Amino acid sequence: MKHGGEVVASTLMQHNIKYIFTLCGGHISPILVACKQNNIKVIDVRHEATAVFAADAISRLSPAIGVAAVTAGPGLTNTLTAVKNLQMAQVPVLLICGATATILKNRGSLQDIDQIGMMKSLTKYQAVIKKGKNISDELNKAIMIAQSDVPGPVFIEFPLDVLYPKDMVYDLYGLNKITRKTSWFEKKYLQINFNRIFNDFNKKPLPVPKITYSKISSNKLLNCLDLIVKARKPLLLIGSQAMLDILNIKKISKQLASIDIPIFTSGMARGLLSNEEIKIFRHKRTQALNESDLVILAGVPCDFRLGYGKQINRNAKIIAINRSRKDLYLNIKPTLAIQSDPGDSIFKIAEKLSKKKLDMSIWLDNLRTRENKRENQIEEQSNLKTDYVNPMKLFKTVNNHIEKNDIIVADGGDFVATASYILQPRFHLGWLDPGPFGTLGVGAGFILGSKLAYPDSIIWGIYGDGAFGYSMIEFDTFYRHKIPLIAIVGNDGGWTQIARDQIEIFKDPVATELGYTNYHEVIDKLGGVGYEITENDEVNNVIIEAKENAKLGKSVLINVKIGKTDFRKGSISV
Numbered sequence: 001m002k003h004g005g006e007v008v009a010s011t012l013m014q015h016n017i018k019y020i021f022t023l024c025g026g027h028i029s030p031i032l033v034a035c036k037q038n039n040i041k042v043i044d045v046r047h048e049a050t051a052v053f054a055a056d057a058i059s060r061l062s063p064a065i066g067v068a069a070v071t072a073g074p075g076l077t078n079t080l081t082a083v084k085n086l087q088m089a090q091v092p093v094l095l096i097c098g099a100t101a102t103i104l105k106n107r108g109s110l111q112d113i114d115q116i117g118m119m120k121s122l123t124k125y126q127a128v129i130k131k132g133k134n135i136s137d138e139l140n141k142a143i144m145i146a147q148s149d150v151p152g153p154v155f156i157e158f159p160l161d162v163l164y165p166k167d168m169v170y171d172l173y174g175l176n177k178i179t180r181k182t183s184w185f186e187k188k189y190l191q192i193n194f195n196r197i198f199n200d201f202n203k204k205p206l207p208v209p210k211i212t213y214s215k216i217s218s219n220k221l222l223n224c225l226d227l228i229v230k231a232r233k234p235l236l237l238i239g240s241q242a243m244l245d246i247l248n249i250k251k252i253s254k255q256l257a258s259i260d261i262p263i264f265t266s267g268m269a270r271g272l273l274s275n276e277e278i279k280i281f282r283h284k285r286t287q288a289l290n291e292s293d294l295v296i297l298a299g300v301p302c303d304f305r306l307g308y309g310k311q312i313n314r315n316a317k318i319i320a321i322n323r324s325r326k327d328l329y330l331n332i333k334p335t336l337a338i339q340s341d342p343g344d345s346i347f348k349i350a351e352k353l354s355k356k357k358l359d360m361s362i363w364l365d366n367l368r369t370r371e372n373k374r375e376n377q378i379e380e381q382s383n384l385k386t387d388y389v390n391p392m393k394l395f396k397t398v399n400n401h402i403e404k405n406d407i408i409v410a411d412g413g414d415f416v417a418t419a420s421y422i423l424q425p426r427f428h429l430g431w432l433d434p435g436p437f438g439t440l441g442v443g444a445g446f447i448l449g450s451k452l453a454y455p456d457s458i459i460w461g462i463y464g465d466g467a468f469g470y471s472m473i474e475f476d477t478f479y480r481h482k483i484p485l486i487a488i489v490g491n492d493g494g495w496t497q498i499a500r501d502q503i504e505i506f507k508d509p510v511a512t513e514l515g516y517t518n519y520h521e522v523i524d525k526l527g528g529v530g531y532e533i534t535e536n537d538e539v540n541n542v543i544i545e546a547k548e549n550a551k552l553g554k555s556v557l558i559n560v561k562i563g564k565t566d567f568r569k570g571s572i573s574v
Helices: 004-014 026-037 048-061 080-089 115-119 132-147 166-172 184-198 218-230 246-256 267-274 285-291 304-309 342-353 361-382 391-401 414-422 443-453 465-480 496-506 519-525 536-551
Strands: 019-023 041-044 066-070 093-099 125-128 154-159 234-238 263-265 294-298 317-322 336-339 407-411 459-464 485-491 529-533 555-561
Touching: 004 026, 004 132, 019 026, 019 048, 019 443, 026 041, 026 066, 026 093, 026 154, 041 443, 041 465, 048 066, 048 080, 048 093, 048 443, 048 465, 080 093, 093 115, 093 132, 115 125, 115 154, 125 132, 132 154, 166 184, 218 294, 218 317, 218 336, 218 342, 234 285, 234 342, 246 267, 246 342, 263 267, 285 361, 294 342, 317 342, 361 391, 391 414, 391 485, 391 536, 407 414, 407 443, 407 465, 414 459, 414 485, 414 496, 443 459, 443 465, 443 485, 459 465, 465 485, 465 519, 465 555, 485 536, 519 529, 519 555, 529 536, 536 555
Parallel strands: 019 041, 019 066, 066 093, 093 154, 125 154, 234 263, 234 294, 294 317, 317 336, 407 459, 459 485, 485 555, 529 555
Antiparallel strands: none
């Protein structure tokens, strides 16, 4: 008879799961061992949040769902920020968690807490497996729910006695030590629980449920086209949700290149910048939204990033396309609300528009003039002298070294925000950031998952020095699992994005100051290769050497001491 861990592994194999991310614990040992025996690579990390972020990256970059497994109690509580980030970013991930034996639940067992209750507000689906025969069915159901409609994380709890071999559980229950002194009630209780777990253990699972999501109707498509054709200054804003259908992103990108509507991107949709034929703009978005007479929000809610809708011309018509009904109407009353997959919708819209002649030349020229002016300003600012390295100069050099299929992972505040204006992804999945939750600490997990999903790509981790504190110890993980990368830390000795407003308003930098820490020396001791850059003229040669080391399989950290600039002002979102 198979034990529960083997059933978990065999079910994951059916879903083409190649990796499971974990921080070990006795509660989940059967799953990890069985996964290894079934050629599912077990990637152990140094913090549970990293495991979830790595699974997050797998889900974003591959057709398969990402899977993380953690032990009970603190193993789960350590994941909470990462799980909330999944929920906010609408990323499907299967989170597996161990738990105390069913017979010890609520009896003061080690690390026994109400895990289901804790996860209800963070996940789309939660379940406790109490019978071996239900393992496959529940996993299949959870994976389907995670990927259907509005994607998100799901949670499955596995009590210890459901996972371990039958004879071991028999011993655990003490059924081999029953004597005349054992009460009838105790014997009955133990036997009933034992039988509940193992009866029909080898039952054939139900068919795997199909993933579902709505598609744009023909009527809504016609209404959408009518609004676009009549508009003089339409604007398409594409968000991460439009990138959910991994297998069709190339097709969507190609079709978008055939239309003359100006496009702005956010989140993972920044990867569309790789297609130079698309009319994509990066700068002065707020001004464009204020001037537009038709705004198409494809997988983009009107949250703080759009000023809660205030950035949009109040007289403009709005087409909102989103899988989430809530996000369709968030802070706006759209002229046309389309609850459907944004990727599928914009493909069909672009396909129809490509057959129509739209004269947007004046509108596009105005936006391009504005775009070029801002690019020139950035070029001028990159040449200004600063203490240490000018961060804009740094990024312009880095941008010249990014190659086809490289992936940029963003983890930080001020430094990363500057990078977003300059670094340009080279392929459609070439940009990862945490999403609307804005959490720090995604870097190591995103890098890990990205490299496993795209082993031939160079992964560029862009870190603020504050954010890097979350990832530093994971260079041990990179070394053990032979994960090459290039991490660039913008070291300005502080939490600059916070300090900027705090000092201006309150005249006090308290809690925002960091040291110019020698991060590169730490990385050397963790098995990686560390560099320090303090001058602009050092940047290019160090990056060339870093790329050579990364291609040799080494994990590289470039600690760049950067100067202060006035490129960005303000940080508070209200």
